[in-house]
Amino acid sequence: MSWEDLIRRRDGYEKLLDRVMSELPETVGKRGDRAIILNPILIHEARRTIITNFKDLAEKLNRDPRHLARFIFKESGKPGVLDNERLMIQGKLSNDELRRLLKLYVKEFVKCPLCGGFDTKIVAEKRLRFLVCEVCGAKNPVRKI
Ligand SMILES: [Zn+2]
Known part of the structure; x- marks a missing residue:
């Protein structure tokens, strides 16, 4: 096995270890009688964070994903790109930090x-x-x- 193979194997293993999913759905409010539950799914890679169900989160809040993405980039101070369903953020954004940002977004841009x-x-x-x-x-x- 070459060094390259070893490094590739090690990187794959680290990715697996860093995979973090939020397991506790959180109700942020109600629209009519329906509870709005946000359950972000995060994947942490070496140098970036991917929110795999980002579009779904924005749709649950009835907001343009691009608007929510700009908010997260601005408030976290981390750049990123929107890629269809997913949001890719440069650097590590923890689950707690993301939840905090989502709450701030709801308070400022969703909730009357x-x-x-x-x-x-x-x-x-x-x-x-x-x-x-x-x-x-x-x-x-x-x-x-
Ligand atoms: Zn109102």
Whole structure:
């Protein structure tokens, strides 16, 4: 066996060890009577983190995956790319850190601050962005990301 084979074998083994999946689904809120459960699946490789069900997470929150991706890049300070269903992040983002970011995102860009509802949308008006609640009609400015 060559050195290259040995290194390849070792890398494969490390990848296996680093594979971390979150096992505890977490309810972040409700839309109507349905609970919104976010259960991110993370894979840690040597120099990057992959969220394999990223698009699904964004869809559960009824948000554009590109918007959620920009938020995560900005708040974590780590660059990355959106690749169909997956989000690839350079560097290591822990499961706890991701959950913390998802909660912050929900608080700022999904949950209505007035009634707590999740039936909301982000509306652009000129250069401004608003979180508009489809239940109570509240309209609150949000930052552009
Ligand atoms: Zn509301």
